[in-house]
Amino acid sequence: MSRALQRIKPLERNETLAGRAHDELRTAIMAGRFRPGEKLTIRAVAAALEISLTPAREALFNLVAEGALESGPNGSVHVPTLDEARITEITRIRLALEGLAAREAALLMDDAAIEDARRLNDLIIKADRKQDYAAVIRHNWQFHFRIYECARMPVLVRMMEGCWLKTGAYLNLIYPEFGRLEDGMRNHAAIVRAIERRDPVALETAIRRDIEFAARILAKAIRAEPELQ
């Protein structure tokens, strides 16, 4: 093969419409653009994304299979709602999974990853100061998963994403209160210190505190607006 041909990159797989719809809905859920319990119809999704029913349907039911959406009676699809029992359950799962990821990641993070995490934490703080809570949510996700992916456990990452997706619709419910609290900042600072020292125990402790803190805020927010259960 000629040298010139070797430099040509393989064709990027033209993402399918169903795949793009899936990603689009996924990020919309994470960004809290849907209200908890909101019904998503196949036709509405198809119309919004200007695709036909088939890929829209596939995206919706794949998200159901993934746990990011829930299916109701008669094949209807809804954004999941959370009651306190569900929050408690997801929190306990997160403690187990993210604790595992944190311990492993602390041992495997390279300097680039540590620097990325530090930078993302700064971005969170800056976005919070500017009250750009959409950016806070996005950077908070990136901050956590930049750390977790260093554990090199892709199945685990996927499961943790599933947990985050289930609570995604509530994230903008708890801002701005969440961001402004000193505790949240302190937890993230502790996480950064722990990864800088590559200390598995300290990192797991800091992550656990962050998870439990978020759970408390979320439970309080839901108690305040019980119609969202």
Next chain:
Amino acid sequence: MSRALQRIKPLERNETLAGRAHDELRTAIMAGRFRPGEKLTIRAVAAALEISLTPAREALFNLVAEGALESGPNGSVHVPTLDEARITEITRIRLALEGLAAREAALLMDDAAIEDARRLNDLIIKADRKQDYAAVIRHNWQFHFRIYECARMPVLVRMMEGCWLKTGAYLNLIYPEFGRLEDGMRNHAAIVRAIERRDPVALETAIRRDIEFAARILAKAIRAEPELQ
């Protein structure tokens, strides 16, 4: 609405062709009826189940979204294969998740559940004696999840099922060796004793031993047949 009508459950999704196809494939995967790495085409599934492409496709890709199958290049779908790193990862996840479920279940199991578990364990032993390994696999699944469901954590149950599905194709690879080993029987006996005493620590310990035992057998089997990676 009358009380009787309130108890009627709405039509569930698994009464659709896509839902039934999903269940059918799911149990087939668990039973190890597909070889690791085997390619599943939409048309083949549709023909086998005598349905059209649409529900067959939906079932396949929902299983991919669920993590029970994997998607390759050009939208092809395969039964997942495991290498040793993947086995290690899934084992560590299982230890975290099933450990959590076991601790919780030990505190919540009622007498009926304990009796069910005891009965299922007897069925495993009987099926093993008759060398009916399909029944061993099925009852082993039921035994574990009869316990886990007592934790009343449905999200957690779904995640644990995902772990089991990923290894499902390899289960009949490790029989009959797996069933015949004394250690496996001892682990299950320890599990039964722990739930009878409703002892969370003992149950978690026993479950962990069972998981680690299964992982060792599985890793050994894969080393013996490296072409299945």
Next chain:
DNA sequence: AGCGATCATCTGATATAACGTATAACCTGC
């Protein structure tokens, strides 16, 4: 006014057809 039945509309489920691409079997020229 309240209640119930009828009908239009919405929505999900499925089949089928059309299209583009990948795979492999085949063929041709050397």
Next chain:
DNA sequence: GCAGGTTATACGTTATATCAGATGATCGCT
């Protein structure tokens, strides 16, 4: 006999049509 190109087949993707069940509104009756 074999390398390279060509055709045929298989496959995934998507759009559309059709059907059935659910939903909701309108109208008539009491």
